[in-house]
Amino acid sequence: MLLEVKNLYIDFEGMRGRTEAIKNIHFSLEKGEILGIVGESGSGKSITALSILGLLEENAIISNGEIIYNGRNLLRLQKKERQLLRGREIGMVFQEPMTALHPTMKIGKQLQHVIQRHRNIPAKEAKEAVLQALQEVHIDQPELVAKKYPFELSGGMRQRIVIALAMSAPPHLLIADEPTTALDVTIQYEILNLIQELNRKRGTSVLLITHDLGVVSKICDRTIVMYAGEVVESGPTKEILNRPNHPYTQSLLEALPDSVSPGQPLRAIVGETPSLLQRPNGCAFATRCKYAMDICRNHHPKLAEKEVNHQAACWLEGTVSYD
CATH class of the missing domain: 3.40.50.300 (P-loop containing nucleotide triphosphate hydrolases)
Structure with missing residues (x-):
């Protein structure tokens, strides 16, 4: 249980x-x-x-x-x-992804921050983990998406990123x-x-x-x-x-x-x-x-x-x- x-x-x-x-x-x-x-x-x-x-x-x-x-x-x-x-x-995926993402921080930085906090790994390894996390939620061109801000992405894409954050x-x-x-x-x-x-x-x-x-x-x-x-x-x-x-x-x-x-x-x-x-x-x-x-x-x-x-x-x- x-x-x-x-x-x-x-x-x-x-x-x-x-x-x-x-x-x-x-x-x-x-x-x-x-x-x-x-x-x-x-x-x-x-x-x-x-x-x-x-x-x-x-x-x-x-x-x-x-x-x-x-x-x-x-x-x-x-x-x-x-x-x-x-x-x-315990990870959480909220109803509205824009409330869970920092509006002025690029996607890659947000993921890297969470990964380093929870896994206690160096920055270089965390950057590689960011791309892997984006690939696991089926995001194409993860290198490009990691450099974007939340407002530049669709609702479905943002929700995938929130799931990636929750599963990091x-x-x-x-x-x-x-x-x-x-x-x-x-x-x-x-x-x-x-x-x-x-x-x-x-x-x-x-x-x-x-x-x-x-x-x-x-x-x-x-x-x-x-x-x-x-x-x-x-x-x-x-x-x-x-x-x-x-x-x-x-x-x-x-x-x-x-x-x-x-x-x-x-x-x-x-x-x-x-x-x-x-x-x-x-x-x-x-x-x-x-x-x-x-x-x-x-x-x-x-x-x-x-x-x-x-x-x-x-x-x-x-x-x-x-x-």
Whole structure:
């Protein structure tokens, strides 16, 4: 086991009081595995990832839980100890590559700085490693690209460089937060293939965060579905896609473009995510769920195993039908 998040609760202090953003999150990640976390914006995916890295905002409070990485509870480490882990053992690919790259520093210099910091090698060797890192993410003419600034490159090229930076140590765990957002379909496919290739070649475990079940279907071994700061379903990706056990997962699948005929309007999930300032007593999805019963509105369901290694937090018996 490389990573295990246990009973994680995260609150945020604000002008309107304390908000429970993450509630009782529990999941694990095996060595060499690709795990997807999927859900709408505001479901708590990125907050969960940032808590692993120790990069939460100052007003965030981890009120309960453990984050066990390679046998160590990250929440008990000193600030400097966690800083050493970031980049060296845990790499991060952010959603917008321009925020991760220094705008006034050439690509080669940025990569060289990170490589020297994590590998502790001389400058000459680091320069050679820069070109190798660019080649590994399938960048043509690495010598030319190394001399360019971020603004001179396309979005897809910048994302490849961010991946090269994240893998420069190389880390045992790569966290990719919406790595294909704002990229066209062809480039999205190439970036996902690249992440999968690095996973297979180096054995790097990957935590992939996305709002798109179509993305997790391509490369993820297992998938966690989050809603309103909670895990509502988890299991092998193929099982979740073929036999969703939670109505929210079913709704996400129905919202995929492939689920409707050409020319037909896309299906949207009716309603809005409940305010985290006033969490409902029952299931958070009950106000948007076509299967909702009285028990759903009044009693909170716990994550339970419906099938082997396949869990869902739903009062419905068995598997929810999927049309």
